[in-house]
Amino acid sequence: MVRLVIKKGDEAQFLYETTVETPVDEVIADVCAIYNGRLKVHRLCAEIEDLAAHGITLPPNMQGLTDEQVVELKLKDEWAEKCTPQGGVRLNEDKIGRRNGQAPTEKMAEVLTKTCKEAQDMVSKKKVQANELVTQKTLQEALDILRGAVTIVYPMGLPPHENIKMEFENNEDLTGTQASTEVIEEPNAALWFSAKEMLRGKLLKDSVGKNEKTKVIVKLQKKGQGCPSREPVVSEQEQKQMMAYYYKKQEDFKKLEKDAEDAHLDSEWADNQSLKRNFHGLKDIKWGPR
Incomplete structure (x- = not known):
């Protein structure tokens, strides 16, 4: 089995294992799924940590409003009573006005934060140095433990406008966000090895050679961005x-x-x-x- 160190820019993202007989199209699809899956895990962890600190997301028409404006406009968060955390509520105002400030208790919040740490470690860039693989199975396990932690703390579920719920259901809308610029869709993806683009329709061995017992650096980027920067002579x-x-x-x-x-x-x-x-x-x- 050949091992590919997948890099984005100058940073190693994860370690990927396959055979030299695998079609390049299949490798690109798998690498993109893992790369985007890691981004999803990190987005989810950021949102879940906010959930632990400030409670569920307010409805879109109430976000960013002051209490006086909410009263004046006669708005009400109908989901606040339906989606209460297990064990009670700990009031902690969200100063940016995005979440309702009804956070879970410290014990329940700790369940969420510890699970986020565990999930992030499963897909960490440090696993490259440890020579450990990140696969789609790894990503699924990370998503499962995050989903389980949220279900424990919020057994009644989350409101439909909650980003966490949309991420779990793969209905997230990243339009206009920084996260949208980081995602690389498979049709627009390209892999480069030794300053040459791996051509679709070919086998992996046509680019990296026939030796299965090897480890090479491959760079992932969007099509049309030209040849990525070369690797430094010394690390x-x-x-x-x-x-x-x-x-x-x-x-x-x-x-x-x-x-x-x-x-x-x-x-x-x-x-x-x-x-x-x-x-x-x-x-x-x-x-x-x-």
């Missing part, structure tokens, strides 16, 4: 080691130079007490045994 870690080595050599050289400059101080001619000892007849005195 960041190797660069740090080289800098540390040459810094040590430089310090050693400075010390040798200083020692060479001070070496004459041990010479007889550099002794500023030599003339005084000559006048007193104290030069070249040899002390014998008593």
Whole structure:
């Protein structure tokens, strides 16, 4: 099995495993699904952490309004009573006016935050360094534990306008958001290896060779963006080691130079007490045994 280090820009995203006989189209589809799935997990975790802190999302027509404006417009959040967290409510106002401020208790909030941490660790970029794979099964497991945690804390469910609910149902609308620029749809995706685009309709071995026991760096990006930047000759870690080595050599050289400059101080001619000892007849005195 060949392993691909999938990069976006200069950052390694995840480790992907397949065979060199796999069609490039299939690899692109799978890589895009994993890449976009990781983005979904991180979006969900951000929303769930807000849910733990400030409760459910207000209806769109109430978001950003002050209490006075809500009263004046005679608006009411009908979902606040239907979607109450298990164990009671902890009041914590959302200063940006997006959530209703009826947060779950600290114990229930901890269930949500701990699960978010666990899910993020499952799809973390650090798994590349640990040589661990991220697959679609991994993503599904992460989504399942997040869904389970939300169900435990909100057994009555979430309102239909809640982003968390829409993410779980794959009905999220990312139009006009920063997140929409990060998503790469499979038809618009391209994989690059060794400054060459992997051509659809070909097999993986046509790009990376026939050796199954290899590990290569592949870059993912949108079509039409041209060739991605080349990999540096040395890695960041190797660069740090080289800098540390040459810094040590430089310090050693400075010390040798200083020692060479001070070496004459041990010479007889550099002794500023030599003339005084000559006048007193104290030069070249040899002390014998008593």
